[in-house]
Amino acid sequence: MSEAVLTDSGDVLPGGGDGVVADFSADKQTFQVPWGKAMMWFFLLSDTFIFGCFLTSYMTVRMSARDAWPVPSEVFALSFGGDPIPLILIAIMTFILISSSGTMALAVNMGYRGERKKAFWLMMATAAFGVMFVSMQAFEWTKLIVDEGVRLWSNPMGAAQFGATFFMITGFHGLHVSVGVIYLIVTGLRVRSGYYDRTRGNYEMVEITGLYWHFVDLVWVFIFAFFYLW
Amino acid sequence: MAYVAIADRDHEQELHDPTTFITKYIWSQDHKVIAIQYSITAMFVGLVALGLSAMMRLQLGFPDSFSFITPTDYYQFITMHGMIMVIFLLTALFLGGFGNYLIPLMIGSRDMVFPYMNMMSYWVYLVSVIVLLASFFVPGGATGAGWTLYPPQAILPGTPGSELGILLMLVALALFIVAFTMGGLNYVTTILQARTRGMTLMRMPLSLWGIFMATILGLLAFPALFVSAVMMTLDKVAGTSFFMPAILSMGETMDHEGGSPILFQHLFWFFGHPEVYIVALPAFGLVSDLLSTHARKAIFGYRMMVWAILAIGGLSFIVWAHHMYVSGMNPYFGFFFATTTLIIAVPTAIKVYNWVLTLWQGNIRMTVPMLFAIGFIFTFTHGGLTGIFLGNVVVDLPLSDTYFVVAHFHMVMGVSPILVVFGSIYHWYPKITGKMFNQTLGKLHFWITFLGTYAIYLPMHYLGFLGVPRRYYAMGDTEFMPESAFTLNQGITISALIVGAAQFIFLYNIIVSLKKGKDAGSNPWEATTLEWQTPDTPPKHGNWGPELPVVHRWAYDYSVPGCRDDFIPQNMAPDDVPMAADSVSQSPDVGTHGSEGETDGPDGEPVA
Numbered sequence: 001m002s003e004a005v006l007t008d009s010g011d012v013l014p015g016g017g018d019g020v021v022a023d024f025s026a027d028k029q030t031f032q033v034p035w036g037k038a039m040m041w042f043f044l045l046s047d048t049f050i051f052g053c054f055l056t057s058y059m060t061v062r063m064s065a066r067d068a069w070p071v072p073s074e075v076f077a078l079s080f081g082g083d084p085i086p087l088i089l090i091a092i093m094t095f096i097l098i099s100s101s102g103t104m105a106l107a108v109n110m111g112y113r114g115e116r117k118k119a120f121w122l123m124m125a126t127a128a129f130g131v132m133f134v135s136m137q138a139f140e141w142t143k144l145i146v147d148e149g150v151r152l153w154s155n156p157m158g159a160a161q162f163g164a165t166f167f168m169i170t171g172f173h174g175l176h177v178s179v180g181v182i183y184l185i186v187t188g189l190r191v192r193s194g195y196y197d198r199t200r201g202n203y204e205m206v207e208i209t210g211l212y213w214h215f216v217d218l219v220w221v222f223i224f225a226f227f228y229l230w
Numbered sequence: 231m232a233y234v235a236i237a238d239r240d241h242e243q244e245l246h247d248p249t250t251f252i253t254k255y256i257w258s259q260d261h262k263v264i265a266i267q268y269s270i271t272a273m274f275v276g277l278v279a280l281g282l283s284a285m286m287r288l289q290l291g292f293p294d295s296f297s298f299i300t301p302t303d304y305y306q307f308i309t310m311h312g313m314i315m316v317i318f319l320l321t322a323l324f325l326g327g328f329g330n331y332l333i334p335l336m337i338g339s340r341d342m343v344f345p346y347m348n349m350m351s352y353w354v355y356l357v358s359v360i361v362l363l364a365s366f367f368v369p370g371g372a373t374g375a376g377w378t379l380y381p382p383q384a385i386l387p388g389t390p391g392s393e394l395g396i397l398l399m400l401v402a403l404a405l406f407i408v409a410f411t412m413g414g415l416n417y418v419t420t421i422l423q424a425r426t427r428g429m430t431l432m433r434m435p436l437s438l439w440g441i442f443m444a445t446i447l448g449l450l451a452f453p454a455l456f457v458s459a460v461m462m463t464l465d466k467v468a469g470t471s472f473f474m475p476a477i478l479s480m481g482e483t484m485d486h487e488g489g490s491p492i493l494f495q496h497l498f499w500f501f502g503h504p505e506v507y508i509v510a511l512p513a514f515g516l517v518s519d520l521l522s523t524h525a526r527k528a529i530f531g532y533r534m535m536v537w538a539i540l541a542i543g544g545l546s547f548i549v550w551a552h553h554m555y556v557s558g559m560n561p562y563f564g565f566f567f568a569t570t571t572l573i574i575a576v577p578t579a580i581k582v583y584n585w586v587l588t589l590w591q592g593n594i595r596m597t598v599p600m601l602f603a604i605g606f607i608f609t610f611t612h613g614g615l616t617g618i619f620l621g622n623v624v625v626d627l628p629l630s631d632t633y634f635v636v637a638h639f640h641m642v643m644g645v646s647p648i649l650v651v652f653g654s655i656y657h658w659y660p661k662i663t664g665k666m667f668n669q670t671l672g673k674l675h676f677w678i679t680f681l682g683t684y685a686i687y688l689p690m691h692y693l694g695f696l697g698v699p700r701r702y703y704a705m706g707d708t709e710f711m712p713e714s715a716f717t718l719n720q721g722i723t724i725s726a727l728i729v730g731a732a733q734f735i736f737l738y739n740i741i742v743s744l745k746k747g748k749d750a751g752s753n754p755w756e757a758t759t760l761e762w763q764t765p766d767t768p769p770k771h772g773n774w775g776p777e778l779p780v781v782h783r784w785a786y787d788y789s790v791p792g793c794r795d796d797f798i799p800q801n802m803a804p805d806d807v808p809m810a811a812d813s814v815s816q817s818p819d820v821g822t823h824g825s826e827g828e829t830d831g832p833d834g835e836p837v838a
Contacts, residue, residue, distance in 0.1 A: 025431030030422040049453035064490040153469035164470035
């Protein structure tokens with residue numbers, strides 16, 4: 001079933017599936033990453049289940065709703081003088097959020113190179129993109145609430161569940177972005193002041209912040225697909 | 231970056247050495263203090279729930295005799311009893327209490343990986359308990375929707391506590407989930423990343439495997455409860471219709487329309503069924519260690535035990551709809567969920583057989599923890615067998631919402647884990663306090679509790695067959711209930727009151743023994759696992775003195791042939807093991823546990 005493997009140091013390790021188990025359970029850290037990073041991965045796994053439940057509930061509610069569901073390309077259209085352009089605002093928001101992942105990745109790189117100043121400014125750029133995203137979301141909410149009369153509990157365009165799920169899920173995601181902005185600013189200021197040189201001697205904290213930020217971006221891609229494109 | 235064992239690192243774990251009374255005992259970051267804080271809070275709130283069950287039994291046994299128990303009160307007691315016992319007592323006690331205390335000690339670490347977050351976990355938990363208990367005192371009282379909180383009735387006027395009680399319940403649950411997440415991330419990361427040298431995963435005591443898997447289940451299952459709590463809060467406060475269909479209530483049409491009550495049931499049970507195993511898996515793990523230690527024998531089939539824990543954990547996510555057979559479901563779903571449900575019986579049965587075979591030909595010491603552990607095998611087998619009845623759709627339909635169900639889940643996830651809780655508290659009490667408890671009182675506590683639970687729950691199975699519905703305030707005069715059912719209810723009530731009172735023996739014992747107990751020494755049970763090998767008893771801040779322990783063997787080297795003692799601590803090097811014949815200097819052949827049929831590695835651990 002499995003062949004034993006002789007290592008350089010003379011230990012005999014079992015091969016095959018048993019070898020995988022032996023290696024995974026061996027006398028070492030299970031994942032060769034810092035503790036904080038491992039913990040962030042576990043948290044994000046848990047958070048994935050939260051968003052998964054939200055989106056699954058949204059799909060169920062959308063199917064059980066009795067009134068017609070509004071057409072997203074009409075609801076989320078903006079006109080600049082001429083004909084309304086479908087999904088234009090959301091396209092810009094998505095572009096901004098994806099770009100912020102780019103600056104975040106650069107910041108992680110600069111952090112590991114020890115270029116504190118560049119890392120700080122890149123993180124501030126990421127945070128600024130985040131703020132822009134939340135502001136545009138606020139604009140979108142205002143348009144829906146004030147101009148079009150959509151409420152959590154009612155919706156002149158059709159099913160009341162549209163407003164309920166939309167505000168709940170994008171609100172929960174916006175909350176994640178806002179927390180991420182605060183997280184970025186705190187970590188960024190500590191990077192600038194050299195706090196991590198004094199306490200840890202490395203800049204893995206930038207990467208851990210980045211993990212969270214990329215996750216929030218990834219979740220947005222799913223919300224975008226399920227809410228705006230369906 | 232090359233791997234450096236934790237013990238060899240320059241900068242060891244950051245420890246915040248406590249200086250004042252407040253940082254030492256109140257805002258403490260020490261996992262042992264946090265564990266004790268968690269345990270005391272959980273036991274206190276558990277006592278409240280015990281009191282509630284006594285009130286319910288008084289009403290059921292002697293209806294119309296107690297004017298202070300109104301129907302409204304009764305439903306509030308039922309709801310709060312269930313929610314407190316399942317979440318705020320058992321989950322908190324097993325993971326926050328035992329998890330916190332045992333994980334760092336058993337893996338040879340100085341503390342959890344993030345002590346500050348661990349501290350925050352307790353304080354948020356305390357807030358959630360306070361919010362929960364506060365709901366008794368708000369206008370309208372606590373929620374009376376039943377512990378499953380099914381909408382629409384949970385938030386409709388007319389249900390007790392539909393004003394503020396239900397909101398406080400949902401807030402308390404959300405806070406508990408936040409607290410659990412902070413703790414749970416710590417437990418998982420600590421077990422995976424901070425083990426001492428030599429402690430492979432397959433050398434860990436089964437206690438840790440159980441706690442580890444239960445924590446993972448919690449991290450993946452509580453999100454569903456969190457989401458349903460958020461949505462129900464919005465239904466209640468903002469008038470949304472996630473769970474609320476069009477409803478005629480008290481002759482008036484409600485504003486709600488188009489929601490799906492079944493959606494809540496799916497979300498709730500996607501959390502609720504793993505929750506059963508969040509409570510059961512730590513109990514499985516702890517009881518394995520109790521049985522092995524007090525039977526002086528290696529646990530039978532260690533690797534199968536580990537795989538069974540993992541298999542049960544995985545399967546627990548695809549069985550949830552067996553709680554919903556009567557909710558209306560596509561018959562093929564019923565077929566699927568009945569099948570997966572019955573498959574869980576396989577790994578569970580493996581565990582029960584292995585516990586029994588661990589006792590087989592063991593050198594059993596009938597200590598108090600051992601009594602509780604053996605009692606657990608009885609109650610768990612019993613409750614598990616009735617679970618096979620209820621897992622089948624056709625058998626479940628007539629038995630659903632009767633006392634048969636009440637008897638089943640109390641045997642399998644009420645009594646059984648609680649027996650393990652008692653056994654484990656007795657087992658680790660000497661390490662936690664340094665004192666030995668009173669054995670006679672402990673045995674008295676066991677026999678009253680164990681026999682009493684059978685006196686309570688066996689008759690309930692019969693009531694269930696008669697068709698006596700659960701959750702009813704009073705049965706009244708009905709055709710199908712014979713006189714004997716009412717007499718039985720009185721008997722159950724009297725047994726329940728006696729068992730409830732017996733728990734004060736336990737409290738008296740552990741409180742008085744703090745002062746009057748004899749000094750226990752560092753390893754009174756002659757156990758092998760690391761927590762019994764600490765330099766100080768109770769362990770000091772940082773647990774291990776200057777050097778972290780090094781692990782040389784698995785956790786179950788009991789009664790190894792040829793050795794002087796019948797146990798070899800995990801941190802004893804092969805050359806140091808004292809032999810039966812002192813002149814023999816070669817290291818013992820710890821690799822032969824012939825009777826178990828294990829393949830053992832050079833250090834006595836099973837080779838994966």
